[in-house]
Amino acid sequence: MPELPEVETIARGIEPLVVNKTINNISVYYPKIIAGDAELFQKTFIRQKIVRVWRRAKLLIFDLAGSAHLVFHLKMTGKVWLPHRDVRPDKHTHVVFHLDDGESIFFQDMRKFGYCAFYSTKDLQLWNFFATLGPEPLEVSHDEFSRLFSSRKGRIKALLLDQKIIAGVGNIYADESLFMAGIHPETPGNRLSARELGLLYHNLKEVLVQAIDAGGSSFRDYRNALGYSGRFQESFLVYGKKGECCPRCKTILQTCKVAGRTSCVCPACQRK
Numbered sequence: 001m002p003e004l005p006e007v008e009t010i011a012r013g014i015e016p017l018v019v020n021k022t023i024n025n026i027s028v029y030y031p032k033i034i035a036g037d038a039e040l041f042q043k044t045f046i047r048q049k050i051v052r053v054w055r056r057a058k059l060l061i062f063d064l065a066g067s068a069h070l071v072f073h074l075k076m077t078g079k080v081w082l083p084h085r086d087v088r089p090d091k092h093t094h095v096v097f098h099l100d101d102g103e104s105i106f107f108q109d110m111r112k113f114g115y116c117a118f119y120s121t122k123d124l125q126l127w128n129f130f131a132t133l134g135p136e137p138l139e140v141s142h143d144e145f146s147r148l149f150s151s152r153k154g155r156i157k158a159l160l161l162d163q164k165i166i167a168g169v170g171n172i173y174a175d176e177s178l179f180m181a182g183i184h185p186e187t188p189g190n191r192l193s194a195r196e197l198g199l200l201y202h203n204l205k206e207v208l209v210q211a212i213d214a215g216g217s218s219f220r221d222y223r224n225a226l227g228y229s230g231r232f233q234e235s236f237l238v239y240g241k242k243g244e245c246c247p248r249c250k251t252i253l254q255t256c257k258v259a260g261r262t263s264c265v266c267p268a269c270q271r272k
Contacts, residue, residue: 002074004137004168005211006230007055010080012212013225014105015053017082018062022049022100030094033109035117044118045070045097057133057167067121072107078114080107081227133167137204140166145201149189156192156200157185158259169204171261172217175239177204178263184270185263186256210235238264 002010023045031038045064052063060080062070072080083106089096090108095116097105107116124130135144148165149156159165160174178185180203183196192200211217216230223229237247242255246266255262 001058001076001170002078002216003058003170003173004055005173005208005214005232006216007058007060007074007168008212009216009230010225011053011055011060014080014082017103017225018050018053018099018105020049020051021103022047023064023097024100025098027089027096027098028094029089029096030112033094033107033112033115035115041116041118044068055168056130057136057163058170059130069119069121069124070116071119071124072116073114075109075111075113075115077111078107078109079223080105081223081225082106083227132164134163134165135167137166137169138208142198142201146194146197149192149197149200150194152189154189155186155258156183156189157261157263159189160204161259161261169208171263172236172239173204173207173211175264176207176237179238179266179270180207182269184265184272185258186272238266240264 026042026045028034028038028042034041048068049065050062051065054061054063058073060072060074064070072078074080082103085102089106092108092110093106094109095107099105119127134148149159152159157174157178160169161171177200181196181199183192183200211232214230214232214235215228217232218229238253241253242264244253245251246253246269249266249268251266251268253264254267255264257263
């Protein structure tokens with residue numbers, strides 16, 4: 001699933017390519033990918049100018065003139081990108097936004113778990129999913145970050161994945177930051193010392209910034225706004241490396257399950 005760095009990369013890449021352009025028409029090939037009435041969705045966005053593209057948590061948001069918002073949740077395999085003009089929609093292209101300069105925005109999703117939706121500014125703020133998101137990890141202060149976790153009994157990996165506590169962090173960057181901070185993913189939040197919470201705060205920010213600089217992490221599906229892969233997977237320390245040697249102490253990396261997700265840990269560097 002695209003996490004904060006991947007969606008941030010898409011938003012930063014696509015914004016200069018589409019801002020101040022107008023949506024002339026919309027082709028919907030799979031109406032179920034749209035949350036709500038697909039016909040109304042098409043009518044709503046005709047002749048709407050794009051004024052901003054940004055990210056909140058794992059949501060990609062297009063602000064349109066007139067206090068309207070086009071929102072994408074990419075889920076597992078969703079992609080929003082601008083192909084070359086000679087690229088035709090394939091079977092995984094579910095919505096195409098035709099712009100006034102002849103360019104097009106493709107929304108593709110191989111597994112069809114993602115969706116796009118229309119919200120007014122008021123409705124976006126009232127949308128429960130949006131309204132209950134936790135603070136952004138790149139914007140939260142050290143003190144607020146510590147308060148978020150220091151009183152909670154849940155396992156720290158599960159807490160990091162809870163979008164209502166902190167927004168945008170997923171499996172990859174939780175594993176990487178916990179390893180960098182020397183914290184076992186099963187450690188309860190309220191058992192972490194002030195020093196450990198400080199290390200986690202700084203390492204989570206560091207790994208997110210590094211991932212954004214590298215264009216995100218690509219496996220089979222994620223691509224940026226122009227269809228290119230990210231490079232951060234080349235820098236993984238522990239994620240997906242069960243059975244390999246720890247990059248610090250050479251102990252064999254192991255896995256455990258936390259919140260239904262596989263976590264890769266070094267049993268020596270990240271003691272329970």
